[in-house]
Amino acid sequence: MARYHNYFVYIVECSDGLYYTGVTNDLDRRIQEHNEGADLESFTYKRRPVLLKYWLRFSDINQAIAWEKQLKGWSRKKKEALFRDDWEEIKRLAKNKKNESSETPSSTSSE
Numbered sequence: 036m037a038r039y040h041n042y043f044v045y046i047v048e049c050s051d052g053l054y055y056t057g058v059t060n061d062l063d064r065r066i067q068e069h070n071e072g073a074d075l076e077s078f079t080y081k082r083r084p085v086l087l088k089y090w091l092r093f094s095d096i097n098q099a100i101a102w103e104k105q106l107k108g109w110s111r112k113k114k115e116a117l118f119r120d121d122w123e124e125i126k127r128l129a130k131n132k133k134n135e136s137s138e139t140p141s142s143t144s145s146e
Contacts, residue, residue, distance in 0.1 A: 042099035044106065045090040046114060049082030054114055058103045062090055088118050 043062040047055050047069060055078055059065035068074070069085045079085050093099035106114065110132070116124035 040094055040096070042093045042096050043090050044093065044099050044103045046088050046106065046118075047079065047085035048088050049079055049085050051082050053082060054088070054111065055079050055082075055085065056103055056106045058096075058099050062087075089114075 040060070042058060042060055043065075044058050045056070045062060045065070047057075047066065049055060055069075057065065066085065066087055069077070069079045070083055072080050072083055074080060091102065093102070106117075109117075110128065113125055113128045116122075116128065
């Protein structure tokens with residue numbers, strides 16, 4: 036019999052304005068750990084307190100990890116569009132990034 040699992044991909048905003056993206060099986064506990072400074076070596080330790088900006092629940096850990104990795108590659112603007120649930124802006128930003136990465140120095144304009 037399959038057991039039901041919860042995995043959460045989350046983004047917190049640190050006190051210095053930077054974003055941290057992670058995955059956990061207990062969202063409340065993990066946010067508390069970030070804010071209490073449970074790990075002296077963690078990215079968020081010197082950036083406390085953190086504020087939860089986004090989370091999404093998964094039942095499959097592999098899907099959660101894949102989404103976390105994808106989000107870690109996103110720009111700040113794209114993450115902020117995600118916080119607003121603005122998928123049109125996310126698509127626009129993705130399209131712009133694709134166009135920028137396909138340009139070569141000879142095809143760019145200095146105008």
